Amino acid sequence: MFEDKTLVCKDCGEEFVFTAREQEFYESKGFVNEPQRCKPCRDKRKAAARGPREMHEATCAACGGVARVPFIPRDDRPVYCSECFAKMKEQEAAEEAPAQTETEE
Numbered sequence: 001m002f003e004d005k006t007l008v009c010k011d012c013g014e015e016f017v018f019t020a021r022e023q024e025f026y027e028s029k030g031f032v033n034e035p036q037r038c039k040p041c042r043d044k045r046k047a048a049a050r051g052p053r054e055m056h057e058a059t060c061a062a063c064g065g066v067a068r069v070p071f072i073p074r075d076d077r078p079v080y081c082s083e084c085f086a087k088m089k090e091q092e093a094a095e096e097a098p099a100q101t102e103t104e105e
């Protein structure tokens with residue numbers, strides 16, 4: 001059986017609880033080391049490790065140029081290069097604008 005354990009975070013020096021449930025999880029995953037950091041610090045490091053967003057190249061559905069997107073492009077979803085995307089946004093805004101400014105008097 002596992003018992004909650006209090007550990008000290010390597011990064012911020014704060015104590016955090018390594019719960020019995022987490023210990024069980026760690027063991028089921030075959031992890032041998034206890035966590036070195038509290039959850040907020042782990043999350044921070046994860047976010048930092050991700051760093052600048054990974055970009056994926058795809059073909060722009062509008063102009064056929066290279067589109068770089070921050071997600072893995074899927075075949076069933078068109079992707080657009082930043083130029084076409086911006087153009088589309090502009091168009092959308094232009095189409096929406098008159099309706100928004102229309103007032104009934």
Ligand SMILES: [Zn+2]
Pocket residue numbers: 009010011012013014037038039040041042
């Ligand atoms: Zn910490």
Ligand SMILES: [Zn+2]
Pocket residue numbers: 060061062063064065080081082083084085
């Ligand atoms: Zn394009």
